[in-house]
Amino acid sequence: MHAYVHIVDDDASFRTALERRLKLAGYRVATYASARQLLDRLPGDEEAGCIVLDVRIPGMSGPELQIRLNELESTLPIVFLTGHADTATTVQAIKAGAEDFLTKPIASEQLIEAINRAVARHELTRSQRTRLDSLRALLARLTPRERQVFDLIVCGRINKQIAYELGTTERTIKAHRHQVMEKMQVQSLAELVSIAERLNAGAPGGQVKG
Amino acid sequence: MGNAIRLSGLIILLATLLSPAGLRAQEARPHSMLVLDQSDRRGPFYYQVFVGLRDAVSAHSHAPTTIYTESLDLNRFGGEAYQESFRRFLETKYRDRPIGVVVAVGAAALEVALRWRPQLWPDTPIVFALVEEADFERLRPPAFVTGGIVTLKFENAVSVARAVVPDLKTVVIVGAEWERQVIFRNWKDQVAAGIPGVDIIEMVGRPMPDIIGQVAALPDRSAIIYTGLYSDGKGNYYPPSDALAFVAAKANRPIVVSAETFLRPGGIGGFVIVPSLIGAEAAKRALRLLDGEAPENLPPSAIDAVRPIFNWQQMQRWSVSEASLPQGSEIRFRDPSFLEKYRWRAIALATALLVQTLLIAFLLHERHMRRKAEVEARNQQSQLAHINRQATAGELSSSIAHELNQPLGSILTNAESAELILGSPTPDLQEVREIISDIKRDDLRASEVIRRMRSLLKRAPFEKKDIDLNQSMREAFDFLKPQASARNVAIYLQTSPQTLRVKGDPVQLQQVILNLVVNSMDAMARMPYGRTIIGRTEVNGAESAVISISDSGPGIPQDRLNEIFDPFFTTKEQGMGIGLSIARTIVLAHSGQLWAENQSGGGAVFHLSLPLAA
Numbered sequence: 001m002h003a004y005v006h007i008v009d010d011d012a013s014f015r016t017a018l019e020r021r022l023k024l025a026g027y028r029v030a031t032y033a034s035a036r037q038l039l040d041r042l043p044g045d046e047e048a049g050c051i052v053l054d055v056r057i058p059g060m061s062g063p064e065l066q067i068r069l070n071e072l073e074s075t076l077p078i079v080f081l082t083g084h085a086d087t088a089t090t091v092q093a094i095k096a097g098a099e100d101f102l103t104k105p106i107a108s109e110q111l112i113e114a115i116n117r118a119v120a121r122h123e124l125t126r127s128q129r130t131r132l133d134s135l136r137a138l139l140a141r142l143t144p145r146e147r148q149v150f151d152l153i154v155c156g157r158i159n160k161q162i163a164y165e166l167g168t169t170e171r172t173i174k175a176h177r178h179q180v181m182e183k184m185q186v187q188s189l190a191e192l193v194s195i196a197e198r199l200n201a202g203a204p205g206g207q208v209k210g
Numbered sequence: 211m212g213n214a215i216r217l218s219g220l221i222i223l224l225a226t227l228l229s230p231a232g233l234r235a236q237e238a239r240p241h242s243m244l245v246l247d248q249s250d251r252r253g254p255f256y257y258q259v260f261v262g263l264r265d266a267v268s269a270h271s272h273a274p275t276t277i278y279t280e281s282l283d284l285n286r287f288g289g290e291a292y293q294e295s296f297r298r299f300l301e302t303k304y305r306d307r308p309i310g311v312v313v314a315v316g317a318a319a320l321e322v323a324l325r326w327r328p329q330l331w332p333d334t335p336i337v338f339a340l341v342e343e344a345d346f347e348r349l350r351p352p353a354f355v356t357g358g359i360v361t362l363k364f365e366n367a368v369s370v371a372r373a374v375v376p377d378l379k380t381v382v383i384v385g386a387e388w389e390r391q392v393i394f395r396n397w398k399d400q401v402a403a404g405i406p407g408v409d410i411i412e413m414v415g416r417p418m419p420d421i422i423g424q425v426a427a428l429p430d431r432s433a434i435i436y437t438g439l440y441s442d443g444k445g446n447y448y449p450p451s452d453a454l455a456f457v458a459a460k461a462n463r464p465i466v467v468s469a470e471t472f473l474r475p476g477g478i479g480g481f482v483i484v485p486s487l488i489g490a491e492a493a494k495r496a497l498r499l500l501d502g503e504a505p506e507n508l509p510p511s512a513i514d515a516v517r518p519i520f521n522w523q524q525m526q527r528w529s530v531s532e533a534s535l536p537q538g539s540e541i542r543f544r545d546p547s548f549l550e551k552y553r554w555r556a557i558a559l560a561t562a563l564l565v566q567t568l569l570i571a572f573l574l575h576e577r578h579m580r581r582k583a584e585v586e587a588r589n590q591q592s593q594l595a596h597i598n599r600q601a602t603a604g605e606l607s608s609s610i611a612h613e614l615n616q617p618l619g620s621i622l623t624n625a626e627s628a629e630l631i632l633g634s635p636t637p638d639l640q641e642v643r644e645i646i647s648d649i650k651r652d653d654l655r656a657s658e659v660i661r662r663m664r665s666l667l668k669r670a671p672f673e674k675k676d677i678d679l680n681q682s683m684r685e686a687f688d689f690l691k692p693q694a695s696a697r698n699v700a701i702y703l704q705t706s707p708q709t710l711r712v713k714g715d716p717v718q719l720q721q722v723i724l725n726l727v728v729n730s731m732d733a734m735a736r737m738p739y740g741r742t743i744i745g746r747t748e749v750n751g752a753e754s755a756v757i758s759i760s761d762s763g764p765g766i767p768q769d770r771l772n773e774i775f776d777p778f779f780t781t782k783e784q785g786m787g788i789g790l791s792i793a794r795t796i797v798l799a800h801s802g803q804l805w806a807e808n809q810s811g812g813g814a815v816f817h818l819s820l821p822l823a824a
Contacts, residue, residue: 010695011616013652017623020645024630056612056696083612083619104619108626 003119004049006076008032008065010057014104018052021108027115035060039068045075045126050099050118052111055082055089063089066096075125077118081106135195138184146183149176153189154196239310239500242276243267244331246323248316248340248392251281253449254471255485259315259340262489270497278307284318285392285440286447297326304330311496314338314357315488316392317345324351335505339492340485344396346510354505358491358513360483362393362468364400364435368408370480370518371433371466373534378431380409382424384457384465385437386450387415393483394437394468418442418456425461434465436472451475464528470519473542478528479520481536487515591795592672598792599666599721602728609693614659617652624649662689665717666724672715672799676823679710679719679755680747686723687745699731699741706748710755711823718796719820722804723757725789726816730761733814737763754802755822760815765808774806 005027009015015031022029028049032038034057043049051069055062066078077099082089085103093101099118102111142150145166152162159177163170186192245263249256260279267275280300309331314320320338327336338357341349346359372378385391388398401410413421418439425434436457438450451471458465458476467477470484491513499505518536522544525532532541549556603610628645631637662685687703694701712719727743734741742762750756766774773779775794797804802820809815 011620013648013655014616014620014623017620017627017645017648020641021623021627021630024627056609058695058698061698081619083615084608086608104615105622106619108623 002026002028003115003122004028004030004043004047005115006030006032006038006043006049006051008035008038008051008057008062009054009081010034011054018111022112022115025108025112034058035062035065035068038065042072042074043076045129048119048123048126050077050079050115050122052079052081052115055080055085055093063093063096066093066098070096075122075129077121079111079114079118081111132198135199139195139199141183142180146176146180149173150180150184150192150196153177153180154193239334239502240308241273241500242278242307242309243311243313243496243500244304244309245277245279245313245315246319247279247281248284248314248319248322249281250283250285250449251279254451255449255469256281256315258471258485259489259492262486262491263313263339263493264489265486266490266493267497270493273497273501275310275497275500278304278309282319282322284316284322285390293322293325297330300326301330309334310500312336313492313496315340315492317341317349318392320345320349320351320355320357324349324355335499337492337496337499338510339488340393340483342393342396343512344399351510355510356495356499356505356508357510358488358495358515359510360488360515361512362397362483362516363481364397365405366481366516367435367466367468368405370536371408371435371464373536374464374466374478374528374530375431375433376534378408378433380411380429380432381405381466382411382413382428382432382434382463383437384413384421384425384434384439386440390415390440391438397437417444418453421457422460425457425463428461428463432463434461434463436465436467436477438469438472464524464530470517473519473521476524477521478524478530479535479539479542480518481516482519484515484517484519488513491515588672588799591792591799595718595721595792595796598725598789599717602721602724602789603663603667605728606693609696610659610663612696613692614656617656617659620652621649621656624652666720668717672718674713674715674800676711677714677716677719679712679757679820680705682716682720683723683745683747683757686720686727689720690724690727693728694731694743697731697735697741698739699734699743701727701743701745703745704747706755708749710747710749712755712800712820713823714800714820715796719800722793722796722818723759725793726759726818729789730759730763730814730816733763734761749822750819753822754819757818757820758815759818760809760813762813765812765814766806768808771806771808775804 005022007015007018007022007029009018009031010033012033015033019029019031030041030043032041036059038051053062053065060068062080062082069076069078078093078097079099080090080093080101081104082102083104085101090101099121100114102114139147139150148166149162152165157165159170159173163173166173181187181192184192184195186195245260247256247260251257251260264277267277280296282296312323312327312331312334314323314336315338317338317340320336320341323336323338327334334354336351336355336357338351338355341357341359343359343361351357368378368381371381383397383401385394388395401412404410413424414437416424419442421439428434434457436454439453439457440450441447442453450469452475454465454467454472454477455475461476464478465476466480467473468480468482470482470486473479473482495508498508518539520530520535520539520541522541524530525541526545532539535541624645628642631642631645665685666689683703683705687701690701723745727745730743731741734743740762744758744760746758746760748756748758775790779791794804797818797820800820802818804816804818806814806816
């Protein structure tokens with residue numbers, strides 16, 4: 001499984017040279033002559049990869065494309081590679097979350113290192129996102145009643161309080177609670193709270209009267 | 211009555227007191243003088259004698275003196291009967307006119323006066339003038355006679371002839387018979403005695419036609435010595451100076467003369483007797499006698515009435531230089547020189563010339579200074595233009611770096627790829643070949659960027675060359691393309707089909723184009739989209755080429771259209787305001803024009819017109 005490198009550069013000669021080199025290094029490569037071309041064929045998160053982006057390209061510039069991709073919630077890390085780096089542009093790009101900011105000409109080992117770092121980060125981001133997605137799927141399996149119970153449990157309510165709040169018996173709550181633990185595949189209350197934290201769910205005070 | 215006696219007594223007393231001591235006893239003579247000319251007073255020589263005399267008498271103003279004159283005309287008339295009749299005529303004429311002193315001009319006149327004195331003026335003293343030494347010796351006048359004795363030497367005339375004619379061999383004496391001559395008759399003996407080394411031809415007493423015929427054919431190295439002719443031998447009489455004119459008209463040799471009045475008719479000059487001096491000297495003696503001095507106390511003496519005087523025009527004719535003349539010579543009838551003739555005009559002309567010269571010198575100086583200033587201004591303009599180019603280059607530096615690093619990046623990456631491929635067990639040589647050709651292309655690209663950069667930053671002195679404006683435009687636009695694309699500006703260039711030959715500095719003209727295009731880019735910086743620059747070249751008539759740079763920006767406020775070319779006018783936050791001002795300076799130095807206007811469809815357009823090279 002090889003990572004996908006997306007090269008955006010208006011210089012055809014450089015695109016070819018870099019494509020050639022990265023392919024030799026074992027990457028799969030896609031090239032784009034402008035920001036518009038990349039946006040038209042926006043790559044998803046399915047595969048680990050990164051974007052190697054020139055700062056000065058006709059039409060939408062590199063930093064402008066970076067902002068646009070953030071808006072589109074793209075997780076692809078961006079390695080800037082430019083002929084001329086001025087401080088303002090560099091700072092702006094790094095603040096906006098650029099993985100690296102390199103200047104041409106650059107030894108390919110250096111560039112490949114940066115690309116590897118970016119790809120690794122993308123993989124991490126992607127795996128984190130996969131875990132959350134599965135937790136979200138577990139949570140979605142809860143019945144509305146069970147979800148209510150879940151929210152109150154992670155707020156630290158005991159069964160009697162929950163029964164009182166939901167207007168039912170303590171025994172019923174106990175059964176719901178068991179169901180929730182089962183469905184969320186946790187053994188302890190602490191685990192359940194941690195999941196709620198990560199998913200930012202069960203916000204206390206939202207549904208619970210204080 | 212008693213008063214009158216007293217008055218006359220006083221006058222006598224005064225006269226006695228004023229008179230010289232030795233003459234107090236003498237009684238004052240009547241203040242009148244009778245001048246007896248031996249010749250005709252109307253002849254120029256005797257006239258001058260009389261003028262000298264009269265002037266001296268007039269100057270003697272304290273006692274007015276009456277002058278009577280009689281011309282005896284002895285050259286032409288003679289004989290006992292004539293003289294006797296003349297004596298009687300005088301006796302009758304001056305019966306009632308007391309004469310204080312008789313002045314006899316010439317030895318012949320003196321002889322006559324001495325003869326007549328007992329009858330006509332028994333107590334009257336006689337003053338002679340123009341009496342030659344030999345005549346004086348011959349006459350031995352008594353004590354009541356006084357006067358100035360003149361000395362005329364033939365050898366002087368010969369020495370002058372020698373001065374006038376180098377290697378003189380012959381002198382020719384031209385004149386009347388010696389006996390008829392009144393002044394020079396004494397030369398007869400001197401001539402007869404001869405002068406060593408000089409042949410003397412006597413052409414004396416000949417008829418005028420003979421003389422004229424002979425003087426026209428005289429040998430070389432000869433000179434004529436003229437003594438005076440009074441008649442043509444056929445009964446026509448004339449003053450000797452007139453006769454000289456006839457001789458001089460024909461003579462082929464210079465004529466040495468011995469009387470001042472012979473200079474003008476054609477004598478070259480010589481030791482001449484000056485008649486006015488003789489007259490003046492005689493008058494002085496006569497007046498002293500009239501004032502009461504006794505003639506015994508005023509004995510005859512030699513006087514100096516001879517001067518070396520020469521005729522300048524004759525000197526020219528005979529090529530006689532001033533240096534060869536006797537010392538102290540006076541030169542007459544000099545042609546007035548140009549300066550003498552046109553004195554005021556010459557001064558005015560000289561002044562005008564001087565003023566003009568000064569003016570020209572001043573103007574030349576001015577021109578020199580202006581040249582210097584122009585050169586300095588041009589140097590400064592060159593420097594400023596260079597600074598502006600550097601500033602432009604600074605502005606463009608990021609795009610230049612970008613443009614340069616682009617090929618360099620490609621080259622490095624390609625080289626590494628090739629290395630990798632070649633390191634593999636089965637290298638794909640076809641790919642390596644492709645890589646190398648890419649490297650070559652990128653290398654050329656990089657060097658092209660550097661060449662353009664260098665041509666912009668070259669610090670060259672202003673020099674005009676034959677250039678093609680289309681070519682300059684193309685290069686400038688190529689140079690600007692990366693910058694334009696980085697700034698999201700579409701630039702287009704439309705060049706005229708024909709070449710536009712102009713004389714100009716290629717670097718500076720490109721700088722103008724660069725300034726205009728960068729300026730347009732700056733003007734459009736705040737536009738979100740649609741940034742366009744169009745460059746155009748075209749021929750305007752047969753005389754000029756026009757470049758226009760139009761943009762799609764906001765245009766220039768109408769009231770600022772002229773200000774934008776002023777130095778330090780800027781609308782940019784970081785602009786110096788020298789770009790357009792330098793552009794216009796450069797264009798003016800190329801005898802061109804640069805102006806701006808707004809397009810009807812929006813945006814500004816700059817026009818640059820340059821004269822086409824012939």
